Amino acid sequence: MSEIKFIDKLSKHFEKLPGVGKKTAERYAYHIAEKMTIDEVEAFAKELVTTKKDVKHCKVCGMLTDQETCPICASSYRTKDQIMVVRDTKDVIAIEKTNQYNGLYHVLGGLISPLDGISPDDLNIDSLEKRLDGIKEVIIATSFTPNGETTALYLEKIIKKDGLVVSRIGYGLPAGGDIEYVDELTLRRAIDARKINN
Numbered sequence: 001m002s003e004i005k006f007i008d009k010l011s012k013h014f015e016k017l018p019g020v021g022k023k024t025a026e027r028y029a030y031h032i033a034e035k036m037t038i039d040e041v042e043a044f045a046k047e048l049v050t051t052k053k054d055v056k057h058c059k060v061c062g063m064l065t066d067q068e069t070c071p072i073c074a075s076s077y078r079t080k081d082q083i084m085v086v087r088d089t090k091d092v093i094a095i096e097k098t099n100q101y102n103g104l105y106h107v108l109g110g111l112i113s114p115l116d117g118i119s120p121d122d123l124n125i126d127s128l129e130k131r132l133d134g135i136k137e138v139i140i141a142t143s144f145t146p147n148g149e150t151t152a153l154y155l156e157k158i159i160k161k162d163g164l165v166v167s168r169i170g171y172g173l174p175a176g177g178d179i180e181y182v183d184e185l186t187l188r189r190a191i192d193a194r195k196i197n198n
């Protein structure tokens with residue numbers, strides 16, 4: 001603990017963020033205390049609270065949004081008979097950046113992980129089964145990690161039905177890597193070269 005208590009108090013909050021260690025957290029705290037104006041700090045604090053209060057899961061796909069139905073589900077320009085299944089909203093953002101996909105999404109909210117006690121019941125899977133009427137293709141875009149594979153196999157089993165193509169993106173994706181960290185070009189190729197399993 002440093003001698004400067006107000007820095008400790010503030011930096012503790014930043015340390016809770018992913019990828020922020022003690023040193024960086026302290027730099028943020030000093031920056032706020034010394035460099036930012038009161039107006040900037042107030043706007044920042046207000047945005048934090050507003051985001052947390054307003055943002056919820058889209059009632060159709062499960063993606064984070066500040067509306068009842070997210071802009072992708074609500075858009076009339078998207079291909080409505082294609083659903084890409086991803087782990088979380090960060091993956092949607094990564095795939096949207098590629099401009100290679102114009103269908104809908106389904107956000108699971110995690111991956112099946114027996115070691116962490118996460119079962120299919122804990123994820124947004126029931127609602128996927130209910131969305132399949134009129135869908136021609138489901139693209140499974142979970143990562144090539146043990147949990148990603150387990151989830152993909154489980155999904156393939158439960159959504160299989162006549163007339164529905166189930167594919168999986170994969171070509172060129174790193175084994176063990178998360179979709180959100182894959183560069184745009186690789187991701188674009190992986191979507192293009194998706195493999196159809198049935």
Ligand SMILES: [Zn+2]
Binds near residue numbers: 059063070073074
């Ligand atoms: Zn949605």
